[in-house]
Amino acid sequence: MSTMAEYDDHMPEDHIPDRSKMRVSDEVAIQINDMNKWYGTFHVLRDINLTVYRGERIVICGPSGSGKSTLIRCINRLEEHQQGKIVVDGTELTSDLKNIDKIRSEVGMCFQHFNLFPHLTILENCTLAPIWVRKTPKKEADETAMHFLRKVKIPEQANKYPGQLSGGQQQRVAIARSLCMKPRIMLFDEPTSALDPEMIKEVLDTMIELAEEGMTMICVTHEMGFARQVANRVIFMDQGQIVEQNEPEKFFMDPQNDRTKLFLSQILGH
């Protein structure tokens, strides 16, 4: 099998993630039991069972159409599951709108296409939800937003509009916007897939920092370098099922399932 370094194409060389800071506790953050989902008659997620502990960094990978995005979108109910049980932070996801809004305000999400609000400035993007959902006073929300914008290293852009920023900057704003709600779990849905190689690094850097602070993260991504260095668990999905999951070292060096082997060889083949 190939060497691990081959996976690291976009990883920042000057910043080796410090795994000693990333601690996993015994507390369950997300519990998914026997979850099934259909789009019409198409069985898109089949018998998903997954337990995520607080502080875990999970990377989900797999070919397109394997249901990985759908899976994490079920966790904050952007998609509705039809069977099984999802419990997030002790609250079960049902059709009860109050529960859904509660979970959504505790779970941050970053999208492939950032989905910033183009009619609001960067700062307003970041303060919108804290002010209107958490009822934070505007001044305090502004301070929190500036804190997180400094953290993602773009405080000077606070009064610009999203259209004036590069893709990488927009994705970092999107991360800051989610962090302003002080989420306990972060979901990333292919956060770097729409970015130029130059900008992927800056976004990954931000995500690594987040991991070092102990954030519970679930990332759908094709950045295998990130998976190797940051994740404590890699999940491989195919045809709506979890095919294999393991620690990154073992997952990459010694995949068991044939489908996984094929996928990894194709990722490295290009």
Add this chain to the structure above:
Amino acid sequence: MSGTHAHTVAYVRESMLPEQAPPATEVGIIGWGKANLFSGWFNSIVTILSLAAIYLILAAILPWIFSPTWNATSLNECREILAGLGREGEHGVSGACWGVIRDRWLQLMFGFYPPYPITPDVNIGEAPVGSGVWPAYFRPILTFVLLIVALAPVLFEHPPRKLLYFTAIYPFLMPWLLWGGTIWSPLSVLAGFVIAFLVFRFVSTSYSSLLGIILAVVAALVWWMVLSGYVVDALDSILPVGIASVDSRSFGGFMLSITIGVVAIGCSLPIGIVLALGRQSDLLIVKALCVGFIEFIRGVPLITLLFVASVLLNIFLPPGTNFDIILRVIIMVTLFASAYMAEVIRGGLAALPKGQYEAADALGLDYWKSQQLVIMPQALKISIPGIVSTFIGVFKDTTLVSIIGLLDPLGLSNAIRADAAWNGIVWEIYGFIALLFFVFCFSMSRYSMYLERRLQTDHR
């Protein structure tokens, strides 16, 4: 030597070139003319031909417009003035007869609205004793000036935000100033909204927000239709405060057009938003109602609705009900405009990427908050050209009320031409009415372009 470069591929620039000014023939008036008027021999010929055509048209029209007939009191007098100037041609005199505008100016503006409705017994004609301090037509003029004050904070950024409180009061103030009557009527209408709000607050916090909306609407309707009449009568007998009332039949001219147009425009936007959202709703009954309403109204000509308002409605209402004709017309025009508005706004909603809804959801914003803060600001911005087109269409459609006998400027023009003094005048009146409508519609159009520029934040 020269061959060296041709065969060498490697090249390194040693100094970067500074920026230089463009040649003088490419900028300024010369550059503009060259690019837009004389960019080739064909375009140069077209430019010269166009200039010649413009000259010929103006040479024919301007002498007609500049005609010293402002003080004439009848069409015959106009003809005499023009004949005295020697402006006789093959088809009689040539020149406009502007005396009709001077003579009927106030009528075209205010219809038969009484100039001095100060006290209940003196309504029409000369200024009553003791009312000399009030200028003629001060009520409609004041209403119009206050309209501008109320609109200013909505339309522009600079006016102080506190003016918005006045904007909120204005819809209740305007009908009272125009129609007069007891002060308790507008207050009771306002009370209906307060009641609806309180019912909504109470029900939506303890039950569900949908039930809250339904009950709030029901409560408000019960108040307006059943209870408020008695309450107003009672309050008026205890404390009669009010101004002279003016009958709807004496409304007319541009005042009528503006009244109907402004109310229809102001109400159709919020109703259109609600209908557009209802049409996208997951709730089957809400969706069916909205689709049915929109398709029905859009499938029926406005004239039909106006006839229903003026003739049929009285048959269905209980005998003795006095349902004001202008109010009926306003309701119909508003409903008509709302249906079109709903479709325009639906277009804006459809143009928004799904990611915007998802991002708002993922941040924990509920349906109404995400509509208010994320979706509508963007959807409305996209729809501005369509919305303003609808506004302009509604304003021009107000002239249709002349068909059901209301005296808007077009209705008045027929009355003026029926007058023996002005019989035979066509171009002057219609030209004047067209000019006034153009001023309003063109302003709206320019405003929409200003608004689009102001709201442009995508920097594409």
